[in-house]
Amino acid sequence: MDRVRALARQNAAVIFSKNTCFMSHAIKRFFYELGVSPAIYELDEDSRGRDMELALLSLGCSPSVPAVFIGGVMVGSTENVMSLHIDGSLIPMLKDAGAIWL
Known part of the structure; x- marks a missing residue:
């Protein structure tokens, strides 16, 4: 759980994803289209991906991916x-998190 929280705070917008998840692909594309x-x-x-997935579930993110964090705060799926x-x-x-400048 500490790893997830630390990674979530390192950037203005963070997405925990899986290559095999269609919704993960869709949310990444959506964010890119927003700039x-x-x-x-x-x-x-990730070798610790399963542990991170369990941590996301314990934080209340269901399904576990995609899990979006903005400004270090979990937004959800x-x-x-x-x-x-x-x-x-x-x-x-x-904008408040510094992830976009419109």
């Missing part, structure tokens, strides 16, 4: 990110 360059950690390529975008709070959150 955000998130730090991406592919759990299926695709559904949470899209809800924030629809209600207009995602862009300000990204």
Whole structure:
């Protein structure tokens, strides 16, 4: 869990992902289209990926990927990110974290 939290705080926007997950691919593409360059950690390529996945689950991220952190704070999965975008709070959150400059 400490590793997940440390990695989540290192960049303004962080996505924990798996190469085999369609929703992970979709959320990464969505962020790129917004002009955000998130730090991406592919759990299926990391030797400690399974431990990180369990930590994400224990933090309440269900499903475990994609797990999005903005400004070191867990936003959650695709559904949470899209809800924030629809209600207009995602862009300000990204600006406040320094992940986007619109």
